[in-house]
Amino acid sequence: MRLISLLLAVVAVPALLAAYVHLVEKVAGGKRGRGPGRRPGSTRAPSVAKPWLWLAPSLTLLAVFLAYPIVNTLVLSLRNADSSAWAGLSNYAHVFTDSKMLTVLRNNAAWLIFFTAGTLGFGLLMALLSERVRWEPVAKAAIFVPMAISFVAAGIIWRFMFEFRPAGEAQIGTINAALSALSPGFEPRAFLFDPSTNNAALIAVGIWMWTGFAMVILSAGLKAIPTELIEAARIDGADELQVFGRIILPLAMPTIAVVATTLMVNVLKIFDIVYVMTNGALGTEVIANRMYKELFNYRNFGRASAIAMILLVAVAPVMVMNIKRSREGRKARAQ
Amino acid sequence: MRSRTPLYAARKLASRTVLNLVVLGVCVAWMVPTVGLLVSSFRPKELIAVSGWWEAFSGPLRFTLENYVNVLSRANMGLGFLNSLVIAIPGTLIPMCIAGYAAYAFAWMEFRGKEWAYLAVIAMIAVPIQLTLIPVLRLFNGLGLTGSFLAVWLAHAAYGLPFSIYLLRNFMSQLPRSMLESAFIDGASHPTVFFRLVLPTSMPALASLGIFQFMWVWNDLLVALIYLGGTPDVAPMTVTMANMVNSYGGGWEYLTAAAFVSMALPLVVFFALQKYFVRGVLAGSVKE
Numbered sequence: 317m318r319l320i321s322l323l324l325a326v327v328a329v330p331a332l333l334a335a336y337v338h339l340v341e342k343v344a345g346g347k348r349g350r351g352p353g354r355r356p357g358s359t360r361a362p363s364v365a366k367p368w369l370w371l372a373p374s375l376t377l378l379a380v381f382l383a384y385p386i387v388n389t390l391v392l393s394l395r396n397a398d399s400s401a402w403a404g405l406s407n408y409a410h411v412f413t414d415s416k417m418l419t420v421l422r423n424n425a426a427w428l429i430f431f432t433a434g435t436l437g438f439g440l441l442m443a444l445l446s447e448r449v450r451w452e453p454v455a456k457a458a459i460f461v462p463m464a465i466s467f468v469a470a471g472i473i474w475r476f477m478f479e480f481r482p483a484g485e486a487q488i489g490t491i492n493a494a495l496s497a498l499s500p501g502f503e504p505r506a507f508l509f510d511p512s513t514n515n516a517a518l519i520a521v522g523i524w525m526w527t528g529f530a531m532v533i534l535s536a537g538l539k540a541i542p543t544e545l546i547e548a549a550r551i552d553g554a555d556e557l558q559v560f561g562r563i564i565l566p567l568a569m570p571t572i573a574v575v576a577t578t579l580m581v582n583v584l585k586i587f588d589i590v591y592v593m594t595n596g597a598l599g600t601e602v603i604a605n606r607m608y609k610e611l612f613n614y615r616n617f618g619r620a621s622a623i624a625m626i627l628l629v630a631v632a633p634v635m636v637m638n639i640k641r642s643r644e645g646r647k648a649r650a651q
Numbered sequence: 652m653r654s655r656t657p658l659y660a661a662r663k664l665a666s667r668t669v670l671n672l673v674v675l676g677v678c679v680a681w682m683v684p685t686v687g688l689l690v691s692s693f694r695p696k697e698l699i700a701v702s703g704w705w706e707a708f709s710g711p712l713r714f715t716l717e718n719y720v721n722v723l724s725r726a727n728m729g730l731g732f733l734n735s736l737v738i739a740i741p742g743t744l745i746p747m748c749i750a751g752y753a754a755y756a757f758a759w760m761e762f763r764g765k766e767w768a769y770l771a772v773i774a775m776i777a778v779p780i781q782l783t784l785i786p787v788l789r790l791f792n793g794l795g796l797t798g799s800f801l802a803v804w805l806a807h808a809a810y811g812l813p814f815s816i817y818l819l820r821n822f823m824s825q826l827p828r829s830m831l832e833s834a835f836i837d838g839a840s841h842p843t844v845f846f847r848l849v850l851p852t853s854m855p856a857l858a859s860l861g862i863f864q865f866m867w868v869w870n871d872l873l874v875a876l877i878y879l880g881g882t883p884d885v886a887p888m889t890v891t892m893a894n895m896v897n898s899y900g901g902g903w904e905y906l907t908a909a910a911f912v913s914m915a916l917p918l919v920v921f922f923a924l925q926k927y928f929v930r931g932v933l934a935g936s937v938k939e
Contacts, residue, residue: 318737321800325741333748337842366841367762374753374812375768380790381809382775385783392785438677445674457925458678461685464921464928465914466870468889472896472910473684476691476903488703488903490687524681532929585779588872588889592896604781604873611877617785627779635774642773 333373340369386628393621397614407622417623419599420606426515427522427586427602432579434523436572439530443538444560446531456535460528467525471592474521480506508593514600521589526582530575537571538564577634584630603627692718692907699903718908728909731888735869735913737800738887742807742868743861746815749808751857754819755845759831769820775813783810784877791878798880806878807868815860818934822856823849859931862924866917888913 344366368375396403411417446455462470479489483504487493492504507517541564549559587604590596596605603623610620691704693714698707707714723729756762757769787806788797796802826849834844850857872889879885886894892909895902921928 322737326744329745330748341840341842367756367760370752370756373749377809378812381787382783385786388786389782449671449674455674455678459681464917466889468872468892469910469914472906473688476688477684486702493703532932536933581777592893607781621785624782628782631777634777638773639770
């Protein structure tokens, strides 16, 4: 049954879509031989409907699954738990005053700062250093591998790393064992359950997963810096630190900014790591996990929607920035 | 310039060594977690619980495949693997087909409102899917689609679209104008140009996008968790594993093997097609 539906989806959907554009061509195509209308000096009027019919499948899906739901979530956030009556701003009042929610917001702020800084830091370090060793591809692959696995698998990997046994017993978790071996007076700790370390432990997992991403993009950015500039500075007597601080860093800034925004957008939505490793227990909840609980454990659609709206407000600047960048890119190309 | 004295050579050698050691240190630190899990997944149950994985190589070697056999036969992971495939293949293919048309229209057709439509798509790249969960879930509930593969296919297709359109449009708009124009002058229609010319030449971009989307869908937990409603019959591996963590907690003989079963395919894809994967990552965040 499963395999039949798989086959059907894989064969029928592309076939239907191919048939669809051919049909569009027949119905709305008019005369054959219409080139891209952009051609300067072209007098032929391009068909009005056709481009929109090519866009229709995409726009329909985007409207149903993204545009309409965002508006609907906004409406639901102003209604009560089961959406049966208006609730004014009471959901938002709850979101910004409830003690659990304040922990959530504080945790998200910690993720935003430490995850972004840590990932950027390690990514930049490895991008800079790995270029200088002969086994660069191997080093990069080692750092990048965690990007390929799921957050769930990473959660399991790191639960095992942080595994705790009471002092005196053999530690099977790598971190506790390593720390015990390195410093004799070390008391093994339950990193994931100790409220003073659990958030840091979760953020470390995030950094481990995303450093490869930052490294790859930063490395491409660094490779684009002209080597003559760096060589010239060295000949003028600049040491490595000056070369980095005065030349590499300023020139890599745009790339760093792009990586930082991508990381921030992604860390706001972080869900899986927390869900698998602590499920939000002991003060580790973040926005997405709180929303999931409001939705499935308490069935409070109003509050869950209000929590989701925080995310929209948080990413709005990035959306505006993406739009600006895209427009600038087009203008630059048009000139 | 500094002269090449023996002291200079010695310092250079020393700094080379330090550099190599630092890079090696970070790489080892990055690999230890995964390696530790891999080694543990082949150790017998009674040993995992009492000694660290690094002790597997001291003393008599005792390794077993039993954990994998158990996890695949008993813990729903075999079914989960199949479900993950059934979700991820159409979840990759459908958005690619649909985005291809849109990208082509944005790149090679001229029409009023194009700029605005494209900017709307770009803006949606950053939208957190959490914002859409409740209305979409209600929609699926209303249509009786919750818990069906169709629901997750549609959801993944829609969520993957903004990025897919962005990536493909960037690539397609850089195809040589002369190539397309000569085809149009020869009387080719848009579908002919799209299928015969644009698609084949866009293969590198399609490969990057395909790998990217596949990994994304394969590794997804949230979409599956919410729209599939937790029924084991349709649950992909990520959901099955998350349930195992909740129910077995420290049952490491299950968890280690399960995690590796789920990682196997992405790792193979990654090592076989690393070039395309990295290119996809780059395309997503480098300036237009």
